[in-house]
Amino acid sequence: MAVIHTVIFGYKPEVSQSERDAIYQRFLGLKTLTKDVNGQPYIVDITGGKENLSKEQLAKGLDAAFIVTFKNFADRDYYVNTDPDHAAFVQEAGPKIANGYVHDFEV
Numbered sequence: 001m002a003v004i005h006t007v008i009f010g011y012k013p014e015v016s017q018s019e020r021d022a023i024y025q026r027f028l029g030l031k032t033l034t035k036d037v038n039g040q041p042y043i044v045d046i047t048g049g050k051e052n053l054s055k056e057q058l059a060k061g062l063d064a065a066f067i068v069t070f071k072n073f074a075d076r077d078y079y080v081n082t083d084p085d086h087a088a089f090v091q092e093a094g095p096k097i098a099n100g101y102v103h104d105f106e107v
Contacts, residue, residue: 005068009100044069
């Protein structure tokens with residue numbers, strides 16, 4: 001079983017396209033940047049999209065979407081609660097994000 005951590009957020013209106021692009025690249029970069037307590041990579045995969053391309057009119061102000069895959073809930077919990085690189089990303093990007101949604105599930 002794998003754990004899928006889905007993150008979708010909307011930017012504040014004043015956030016420029018170049019800032020959005022930088023946040024997108026920074027999020028994707030967490031895959032190679034983050035390490036577990038033993039210094040080993042632990043994120044299986046990160047993929048995402050910079051903008052919502054859906055025609056269904058259900059975006060509710062959300063823009064960028066990411067899917068982060070972990071081997072287990074322990075790795076997901078480390079990422080969310082402890083990982084310093086993830087915490088730095090949240091601190092940097094957080095002030096530019098208006099709203100968000102996170103949904104985790106097993107596959």
